[in-house]
Amino acid sequence: MKFLYKHKFIVLSVVVVSLQSCFVAKDYEQPDIVNQNNFRTDSIPQDSLTMANVSWREMFTDPVLQEYIEEGLTNNIDIRVALQQILYAEAYLKQGKAGYFPSLTGNATFTHQELSSNSQFGGFFSSLDQYEISGNLSWEADIWGKIRSQKRAFEASYLQSVAAHQAVKTKLISNIASTYYQLLSLDEQRKVTEETIENRKNSLETTKALKDAGNVTEVGVKQTEAQLYTAQAILIDTNNQIRLLENTMSILLGKEPEDINRTSLAQQSIDTELKTGVPAQLLRNRPDVIQAEYGLVNAFEMTNVARANFYPSLTLTATGGLQSLDLGELFDTNSLFATIVGGLTQPIFQKRKIRTQYEASQAQQEQARLRFRQAFLTATKEVADALYNYEAATEKIEVKEKEYNAYDTATNYSEELLDNGLANYLEVLTARENALNSRLNLINARYTQLNSMVNLYEALGGGWQ
Structure with a gap:
């Protein structure tokens, strides 16, 4: 009787080994989605050290901004939700590790x-x-690798949640810095507008005196008065934008809307050297790309599980x-x-449930692969966009400085000629308006340059390290 039992066990073992030779859970291999020849960075230096390796504390040196980033990383609601998602995935990770136990x-x-x-x-x-x-x-017995694949799927899901948290962290740092710089630019615009209002009040008094002297008409007085009202309207809009941005900043920091303390636009500088690294680094630095790949790993392992159900x-x-x-x-x-x-x-007839699960898992795996590819393509686009925006903003600052200087000089000359009765008052009004708009645009160009650096830092996957 013992011999018969042993013989049956040997036959069973042979059958299992034979079947196992037909199927073993496959190991994941990263798909080839990186095209080294199509990474548009033009003249920007590329090497093994990218901006993404720089800590956000070294990237953003303004001490006030650093305090806000610290506060946001602690209190922001999206960050705290992402942390809870990590705990959720960690619970299933522990379950996956216990799959080998009876x-x-x-x-x-x-x-x-x-x-x-x-x-x-x-x-x-x-x-x-x-x-x-x-x-x-x-x-x-895990003879087909099903339990191992489930364990790996849970591991991928956990690491995906960690990468999601890192992505939220990177985005939050970028949003706080961008909002802060925008507030500084609005502060500068408000200062310029307030100076303009005072100048136009003085110009209005001067125009009234010129009218009394017979050098200008009532039309000139009213046009100067209208320009004063235009500047006052710009100030109202600027103050409103500042309040709305302060509310936005407060929400990013995880608290009720309140006043936001800040320094000035002139004090800001980002001295980090522009280096994009090589394309493959996006796969290691961009949290959203990492997250997408772990989604692919999870789908791949679940396909292994679905395939094992046939055996x-x-x-x-x-x-x-x-x-x-x-x-x-x-x-x-x-x-x-x-x-x-x-x-x-051995499953024989299960109303096609096993076949359906396997086909569905294959479709989900292909979807995950396409999302991984899309995440990488989006990353390369965002890097290229940020680089081009930075270069354009830098060039535009030089042009806008020349433009403002020209308009400012034209305004001074025209007002001097007007005082001596040698200029058309319409020319003075036009020069003043152009000078104001040019100065406001110059401030916008400086903000765009700073914001492009922030966007490039985020696009390269910086901030979460």
């Missing part, structure tokens, strides 16, 4: 039966009581405990019982 359940039951006189034991007992305390141990499962079940008709004899050695069952279960 499951154990304990039972304690009491059964009372009223027996029919015509039943098998009814002639001997009118009723029957049975007491039982037992434990059930079950274990499945038989080898299980071992053991049940043992105490069983007695008399409660007083329940803990007697004669009440001991045990059962051991080994089984090989």
Whole structure:
């Protein structure tokens, strides 16, 4: 009998090994999505050291801005939600690691039966009581790698949540810095507008005096008065934008809207050297790209699990405990019982559920691969966009400075000629308006340059390290 049992076990083992040779859970390999020749950085230096490796504390040196970034990383709602998502994924990661262990359940039951006189034991007992305390141990052999694949899928899901947190962190740092710089530029515009209002008030008094002297008409007075009102309207809009941005900044910091303290636009400088690194670094630095790849890993491993469902499962079940008709004899050695069952279960007809799960997992894997590819393409676009915006803003600053100087000089000359009765007043009005707009545009160009550096830092995946 022992020989027959051993022979059956050997046959079963041979069958399992033969089937296993047909299927083993595949190992993930990163798809080739990087085209080294199509990374548009033009004249920007590329080497192994990218801006993304620079800490945000070294990138943004304004101490006030640094305090706001610290506060945002601690209190921002999106950051805290992402942390909870990590804890959620970590719980399933622990479950995946426990997949190799057997499951154990304990039972304690009491059964009372009223027996029919015509039943098998009814002639001997009118009723029957049975007491039982037992434990059930079950274990499945991971012969196809299904449990291993599930474990890896949970690991990928956990790492995906970590990358998602890093992506939120990078985005938050970028948003805080960008909003802060925009507030500084609006402060500068407000200062310029307030100076313009004072100058136009003085110009209005001068124009009235020129009218009394017969050098200009009432039309000139009204046009100067209208320019004053235009500047006052610009100031109202600027103050409103500042309040709205302060509210936005407060929400980024995870608190109710309040005043935001800040320095000045003239004090800002980003001295980090522009280096984009090589394209493959986006796969290591960009949290959203990393997140997308872990999504692909998860889908890949779940496809392994779905494929393993086609194959038989080898299980071992053991049940043992105490069983007695008399409660007083329940803990007697004669009440001991045990059962051991080994089984090989092969799915045959499951209403196409297994096939459907496998086909669905393949489709989900392809979707994840395409999302990974899309994330990388988006990253390369954002890097190129930020670089071009920075270069354009830098060139524009030079042009706008020349433009403003020209308009400012023209304004001074025209006003001097007007005072001597040698200029058309319309020329003076036009020069003043152009000078104001040019100065405001110059401030915008300086903000755009700073913001482009922030966007490039984010696009390269900086900030979360």
